[in-house]
Amino acid sequence: MDYCSSLHLTSIKSLCANWIADDIPSHFDIGGLVVGSRPAVAHLYMKQSGVLAGLPFFQETFNSLPGCVVTWSNQETNTPNPDTSKYVTQPAVEGEKYTYDGRPILLAVVKGPVNQILRGERTALCALSRCSGVATDSRTMVDFARSINWNGSVAGTRKTTPGFRVVEKYGLMVGGADTHRLDLSHMVMLKDNHIWACGGDITECVRRARSGCGFSSKIEVECRSVSEALTACEAGADVVMLDNMKGEQAREAARVVKGKYKGVVVEVSGGITMETMGEYTGDDVDVVSCGKLTQGYQCLDFSLKIQQD
Template identity: 50%
Template sequence: MILLGERTALNAITRVSSIATRTRKAIEISRSVEDFRGTIAATRKTTPGFRLMEKYGVLVGGGDMHRFCLSSMVMLKDNHCKSTGSITKAVETARSVCGMYQKIEVECSTVEEAEEALNVGADVVMLDNFTPEQLAADAAYLKMRFPNCLIEGSGGITIDSLRSFCVPGVDVLSMGSLIQGVPYVDISLKLQ
């Protein structure tokens, strides 16, 4: 009976273990940066049908799931903001629907977009595809203007580039690379 499920079980264990291993490495890198106090999180970029296992791997590795599903937090991306006409209108509409207890995050490609989002009541701004230098400067500026806001850095952050993104003022670094393209650890089953 064990042999009937061997490959499926090994594939699942290998996938989760690989993600946990990659996440642990990211956590260790981030903790080695003296002035960085932020969290390492996954993104929603998961394999269809495997979200629960893959997000579990991130948790086991010490990372944060970010959002488990679409209902975990409102995230307004560029298309949402364009479809309503502005960041301001998108945040106001989301707040009127979800109320004051649901967090709203806005994906921003400039510091001006982040300011607009925070001015209208967004809880989190995601500074997307910023260089490490831009992220450091803009996070410092936004924290000075909006001390209670949460700032997330995202977009193309890999294990190799992670250290340069670990800058003061950033509360969360989200990495699709915690789950996507992770090298597999070697796990096997040997009967005695």
């Protein structure tokens, strides 16, 4: 699947250029002064098993630096022959799951002025390692869901890093998880604070939301009980989130809601991990959302090494 086509290229260019600018706020790069601007070659290595994700961010980071060119190992030109005693070359495929056998996996070659390569090194690697971490955790949870014969959606949440949301949401997509709402404008979600700030009246909250968003947006309501969920459905909610319930309690609440409102999407959420997800899944549960996918993920290990002449 061409995940990269889902990204707005102009926005990604601007995002990556801003990352580079943020890393040199005083306009001086003394390390770059030390090494100069001679032509250099660097190898991108993956050094941990997992799902590869984030190639567009790595690519655009170096595109924003003068003279730098990235050649991915699935491209035939300018890709070195593998020295299998030190590393193994594999095609760089977004969304592919790689197995690390102790030898670094060569995925790309970066050519350009050495000071520019080093200027972009850490920024590009940070985006790649974090995006791949989200994708790897997402794939693990989705694979587990399928292994227990549950075909609902494993979703992220809006618990993303400010300024880094697009990378983490993209990682969810590449890993096979649902991105959930991409931002505050994507779907109306009425959480407990919205309801409390509206006097605790779920029906009035939904009414106001519908008057604002019209027919074109879905409305989701966070519910703490079956009673609240049924009230939200009656008011016209499209999605109910059963939040912070125990597994058996959540499944029973979902059964009651679906029994009366078959067209409503039922989501369960609240501290769910892969270890506990099986307690929540069932025929009446459509979505299991997990904030940990974008809030507690492990970064994958990549390195970019300048090659000696």
